[in-house]
Structures are given as C-alpha cells and as structure tokens.
Amino acid sequence: MKKINKEQIFHVIQIGNKGDIASRTFDIFITVTILLNVAVMVLQTYEEFTPIFPILNVIAFVTILLFCVEYGLRIWTADLLYPEVSRRKAIIKFLLSFDGIIDLFTILPFFFLSGFVAFRFLRVIRIFHLFRINGQYDSFAVIFSVLKEKRNQITSSLVILMILMLASSIGIYYAEHEAQPRVFRNAFSGIWWSVSTLLTVGYGDIYPITTPGRIMAILTGFLGVGAVAIPTGILSAGFVEHYAKMKLMNNFARDEHIDLLTIHVTEGHCWNGLKIKDIGVPDHYLPAIVTRDGDSLIPVQDLTLKIGDTVVLAAEAYFSHTY
Template sequence: MADRNSLRAKINRFRAKVFNMVSTGVIDEPINRFYDWISIIALLLNLAAVFAITFDYMEEHYKGLLLAIEAVTTFFFAVDYVLRVFSANELYPKLSPGKSSIRYALSLAGIIDLLSFLPYYLPVFFPGGATVFRLFRIARILRLFRINSYYDQLNVITEIIVSKSQQLLASVFIIFILMLASSLCMYSVEHDAQPDVFQNAFSGIWWSASTLLTVGYGDIYPVTIMGKILGIIISFLGVGMVAIPTGIISAGFVEQYQKLKTVGDFAEEENIHFIRIRLSQKDSWTGKKIVDIGIPKDVMIVAIQRGNETIIPRGQTVLENGDILVMCAEKIKDISPIDLKEITINEGHSWNGVAIKDLDISRQSYIFMIRRKGKALVPKGNIVIKAGDIVLLYGKHKYI
C-alpha cells in the first residue's frame, strides 16, 4: 500500500512538471522556457513550410526540405497533444484523471491541438480524403493565439472581445438581416432588367455583402434607376453597419482604461496598500486552496500572476509554486506607525562579518529579511551578514 501511494505521488509530481512545461508562459524553470521557445519555433517553421510549398519555385527546388520540416513539426504537435492530455488533471483538479483528459480533448483548445496534427496522418488510412484533410491545416494557425499569453496588450484585446461578445454578435446579426433585405430589394427591381444576374432572392447576397462590407466588387451591379438609388442607400447603411463593431471595441478599450484608473483612484482615496509575494516550493501556502490558508479578514488576495497569465482568485483556487500573489490591506489609522528601513552593507560597515545574534540593535527593532544576490533569506541568529547584503528592519523608532 505504501509503495502504491509513493508511486502515485511520483506520478502526480511528474504530471505537475509536465503541465508547467506545456503551459505557455510558465518560465520558472529552464526546461519550461526551452519548451516555450521550441513550441513557437516549431509553429512558425510549420506555417512557413506550408505557405512556401504553394509557390512553384519553392516546390521545385526545396520540396523535400519543406516536407521534412512539416513532418517533424507536425510530429511535435502530436507529442504536445499527448502531454497536454496526460497533464489535463492539473488543469481540471476537481475531476478524475480520465474525465479531465476527456474535458480537455473536447475543449476548444483541445480540438485545435488535435486538428493541428491529426489531418496530416489521416490520408495514410483514407487516401481519398487527402484534399479535404489539407483544409484542416488552418487549425495550426489558430495555435498562434497561444503567443497571446506573452503580451498583456493582446490579453486586453481578448478580454474586450470576450466581454463585448454579445454586442458584437448582435451587430453581426443586424448586418446579416440587412444583407438579406438588400438582396431581396435588389432582386425585386433588377430581376426584369438582368434575369441572368439576379435570378432569385438569394442571388443578390454576393452583391449585398460586397456592397455593405466594402465598396463593391464590380461583377454584379444594378443597371436600373431604382436599382442604383437602392444601391446608394444600401452603401450608406453599410458604412454605418461596419462602424458598429468598431465602436463597440473602441468603447471596450475606454471602459478597460476607466476600470484601471478607478482602481488606482480607489487605492489612493481609501489608503489601501498593495504588496506582491512570490511563492516557492517550500512555502506553506503552495499547493493549498485560498480558502484553506487562513489569511486575516482585513487582507485580500486580489490577483494571482501565474507566468504571463493573470488569474482572478477564488476560494477554490489552488496556489502553485512560482505564483506571484497581489495582496491588499487597508491602513489601520489607530495603530502606531512602524518605521521600516533598508540598510545596504558595504565592506566598511560595522555589521559586515557579524552574526545576527551578535548585533547590537534596539530591542524594539527587528531584522525581518536579508536579501543576498537576489535571494531572500529568513534571518536566523547564526546567519553572518556579508558585504553586499541588504538588511530590512522594522521597529517603533526611527533609525539613525
């Protein structure tokens, strides 16, 4: 029984490492950064090979190389998919390993990852459908959205589109109705003059789409006076219809900026203090749910920075190694202030080479952290302070 539990624990640790490796933007270890770079390079090489082989010159001179690049990178996509299915339990910790794998496979990201490599191998079993399977190569382009995780600006755009999805869908629906109405109207006035062009009510869909969304294509156009008048009116309506989604997205940017400004103003008015804490593997909070860590009621975790992803915390959110916690607390006015000081130790400082227990400091002053070469050390009595250390003290009196 003990051996089984030990094996299960090793599998869980390995699964967590695999999940961190395949998760975009988790760069706490060199292998994770290396995997991110390999993923991006493989995707760009694959897309470059797919596009390049469509040129006659490239196909004639470099067909073998381009096909080899596509084969190797597509195999990488297949391995990446298997690793993501294996580590899906870390993405859905409330589900069993089997159910979490199915949940990922049926998700939009899982379907895109599957279509990134599966159509490449299907012609081996179904040669007749090779042409159709090649159409699914567009799924590889959708993998480019993973690069979105590296840039906050792109994340903002994604958040705006998601938050305004209902309004955008409504505007698209209005455009669709206008296309049908304009097609029917144009058929009514142009059918007798151009029976071969406007054969039925739906034959004007191409004309209405090109007129509403652009400035017209030229292959279908009205020739009657009434048709031309309708064309002018529909063109004006098309300009307004195309402007609706643009206005919605622009308003989303303004709202997003206003939210950030409001949070900043609120922090100043209410005198709220924010701090950032990075969790390590040894911290007691790592691996626990927020509801179980027992933080004071006046302190709140407002955001979790995990790699390049910002997570809005909830009680059931599990804290992970490398997470940066953004915490806030309101200043309590009736408590006497505590003075903080940061002391840089140089070669000639009296504390250089002295153990903490031998320092002569006030009893109301305490050393709560030592920074040494970018690392934070918990102060213990036998730690010897060295040149270059930064000593952080707090107490009820100001330091000289």
C-alpha cells in the same frame, strides 16, 4: 511519483507560466516549432523552392510529430486542467476547446487527409497556433477580456448585420431579377453582392443596372456604414473602459502607496483549478481581490480559481498597514 511527474509536465506545457524556467523554455521551443511549421507551409507555395521540397517535408513531419507529442501530453494532463470534473469529462472538454480543436485540425490533414483539397485547406488552421504564443500574456488578455465583456453587444450587432444582409439580398433580387436573371437567380444569389455592399468593399463583379436596384444599393451602402460602425464602436468603448479602470486602479495604488499586480486566469493558465492557498505569488505580495463575472470575491484560502477570474495582488506592506 507518477502523479508528481504528471503535475510537473502539466505545469511545463502550460503557456504563460513566466515564473517557471522549464515552462518558459517550452514556450520558446513550441513557438519556434510553430514558426518553422508555418514557414514551411509558406515556402511550399513557391515553385522556386521545389529542389528543397524534400527537406521542407522532413521539417514539416518533425514539427507535426512534435505537435502530436504536445497534443498527447495535453490530453494526458486534461484532468489537471479541469480538476472540477472527472478525467473522462476533462478530456472531452479539452478536445472540444479552442486549443484542442486547433491541435487536432493541425495534425489530422498531414497524416490522413492530404489527398483531399478540402482537407488540405485545413492546414491553414495551424496558423492559429500563433495565438497561443501570446494568448496568455497582457496584450492578448486585454483583447479577450474586452471581447468577453462586450460579447452580448457584439452578438446583437452581428445579428443586426445578418438581418440587413438578408433583407438587402431579397430586395436586390426583386429589383434586378428581371433585368439580370442569370446574375440574380434567386433570393440568396444576392448574398455576395449584399456582403460586399454592406461591408463597403464593393468588388464590382455584381452590380445593379436598374434604377430601383441602384436605389437599393445606395440604401444598403448607407446602412452598411452604420452597421459596420456599431461593433467597431462597441470594441473601442470596451478598450477605453478597460484602460480607464486600469488607470483608476493604478492611480489609487500610487496615491495610497500600494503596489498592485493583475493576473488573468485563462484556459491553460497554471492557476486554473487551484485554490488560493495553493497558488504561487511573488515575494511580498498577497491576493487582495478576485473578480468573477463582474462580481468581487474575497480571496479566502479555499476559493478555487476558474477560467475568466482576475486576481489582483497587492503588496504585503499594504495589508500590514491596513490591518
């Protein structure tokens, strides 16, 4: 009985399980809790609301308490989230995951570190809970899918940007150090200027006054336009490719009179760790194909789904017509 209750709780607290009314209700409840918590954090920055600070503190305490309960439940059910590893490793894996770190940094400052400015700043991290509201749905799934597919290209472009930033910082030091020794004191003192110039924001608080320094600024500005455009172009191309694939699949399905559904298995999804034979699919639909790391897999009954998999469901009529 305990195992059944644990599984029921696990499925309820998983975000994006639209087919389960209890899970859907929990999603709405935790969304309201997150929004209340963020609203309190914002209102506490206004002196005009000082008279109602005691009420806001109570709301903050209650919402944090709810986060603690949710955090405890997620630790308790971690072995169901990561069934391929032992319970201890599953808990560690959750604690080190994005959701686990955000949950921890959300509740920790409230109870133990509220007296330190540096740790009070960590309260801002609770805003990242908002990602969990839509993180399992189509709009965010598309973004995460594109970022994952283009992660190598994006990483390369960021490395190029870091190299340009370091080179321009050293260059502006040699060009401006003698003229502005207090502003450009060492090779790394130009980092702020380098970032503002490469990213074309140009705050103007630090600027070159010598001719070599201004030439360096011109070159850095031109390089910055190209460096910033690289990851933008990569992401744009990724979105175009993704939607082109979706359009091609939909056109194929329409021409062949096939109804298709695409399910992305992400961290926290109720299908993660389940076998094909154990997943619940809509009526009159069957798994048609599973894509994993760019490979297409046949959805055999014993195939275990993992984070990052994409399951394509086709109408049952298509299978009866084909086979």
